[in-house]
Amino acid sequence: MTAPAEPLEGESSSLFQRTLGVFRYSRRALALVWSTAPGLAIVLGVATIVAGVLPAAAAWVGQLIVDAVVAAIETREAGGDWDYRPALQWVALEGVIMIGIAGAQRTISACQSLLRALLGQRVNVMILDKAGTLSLSQFEDSELYDKLTRARREASQRPLGLVNKTFGLIQNGISLISFAAILFQFSPWAMLILFVGALPVFLSEAKFSGDAFRLFRWRSPETRMQMYLETVLAREDSVKEVKLFGLGPLLLERYRDIFRRLYREDRALTLRRDGWGFVLGIIGSLTFYGAYAWVVVAAVAGRITLGQMTMYVMVFRQGQSAVSAMLTAISGMYEDNLYLSNLYEYLEQPTATDGGWRSEGVVPGDGVRFEQVGFQYPGAPRPALHDVSFHLRPGQSLALVGANGSGKTTLIKLLTRLYVPSSGRILLDGSPLEEWSIDRLRARIGVIFQDFMRYQMQVGENVGAGDVAAFEDAQRWQRAAHLGQADGFIEALPEGYHTQLGRWFRDGQELSGGQWQKVALARAFMREEADILVLDEPTAAMDAQAEADIFQRFQEYARERMTIIISHRFSTVRIADHILVMDGGTVIEAGTHDDLMARDGRYAHLFRLQARGYQ
CATH class of the missing domain: 3.40.50.300 (P-loop containing nucleotide triphosphate hydrolases)
Known part of the structure; x- marks a missing residue:
């Protein structure tokens, strides 16, 4: 199994376009961090600047220490009046600088830890809040479930990762500018050497980051299957059947098999990524030691002092680390942007607006009307409902009878606006359901679903x-x-x-x-x-006495209300004022219990069949 080779939509294969794409979501991530904790963001920014400036200052003071020591030694050997205090003063200053660097790094770490908790919670709330706006049909879409899985798995940590890398890029950029000012005194070519040494590793990381993201995105369904198998094997509502039917070993082996396939893909990518990283990293090491030799030769030739040699070597080493960190940060930002696309792709999923405004209908007291209503699930080969019509007035009860899959529960989901009809219309008190405020509509409906x-x-x-x-x-x-x-x-x-x-x-x-x-x-x-009560198999798990008691109370409670009952028990169904017999999504019989029995059709056949079971 291999990941698809073609790039994702909007993903460019050119380095220039990839570099520009790094900042596609960076602004939004920074804005998210700022809106989550502006105080922490300010402290993090200040600490980043301090941590970026002080390393160059430490290198410069290091040069002054070495030169002061050399000067004191030369003065002592020449028999002059030597003094060690200037060198100790520079040592004390370097100590203060190093304390400042340590403090800045600790501050950055503390801010990142606090932001990680705050931002992780904020993003998870955004994901769950978005879930509350999705329609039932969207939840039943496997593609959207993949988006939700990807968002929840990675995106909650990526905004902070992107912000951390952005601040790290700024910190190393500031350090590099200060290093450049020092290295320029040695040679204008020094900075070019630093970039050339770090560039191969950057190109490798950018390439493999894209590969890792495509692999992660492509196998979301398998990851979701793993999560499902974990749930089945470890949840109390499923463990009874798992144990009884001996499904544990079979499902566990399927879980292991998915892991083995995913692990093979991860292992191949990891070996390629680290192998190329090692080979290309050798170039950076050779570049550094070449620059090291250049500085040593310059010191031996007397073009620079021993203190300057120490400073330039330190700056070269730290400068190379800064360049490498910057390019790694850019590569990481590119990767984070790819994963953040999962979050924003999910958050920007279009949702249907309520659009309703009515709190009462144009014909109060008219009740519920279905007029030639049809509905077909997305991707389904045939309609779940077709040409369903009835009128239910206040004080009346309606029973729905039919085999499983005949469309009974789908009809209820249309009434509660969990779905929108594909054809026909549904009226409440003379006004179409889509004109009703969704909150007001659902406040008028009490429902118990079978599941x-x-x-x-x-x-x-x-x-x-x-x-x-x-x-x-x-x-x-x-x-x-x-x-x-x-x-x-x-x-x-x-x-x-x-x-x-x-x-x-x-x-x-x-x-x-x-x-x-x-x-x-x-x-x-x-x-x-x-004033609308919907009971979908309300007594399926109850004994006969409990069922009789409940429906006695229910009839008293529902006297002025509209009630819809779905049941396979005809002792329950026969109390309804009107009965619809459904088959294949259509109404094949309608009437009272006595009417349907006199007609001697499907309802009468089912009623007698069930009645014989009690004889």
């Missing part, structure tokens, strides 16, 4: 999740739990409504399937102002 969430939170919070406005309202919890018939077992838990649920956290209590379903049903009852 409801089991939040690893307190029992009361699990109930309160049904209405965020009353998330911590204990009285509302109790009323909703009573309607969902969950109050009995909740009050028997160790800490009542404040009992932690699930096994992820300490002292968490696990519930049975039927108890969880009652909690989810109570969640739907939290929206006391909702």
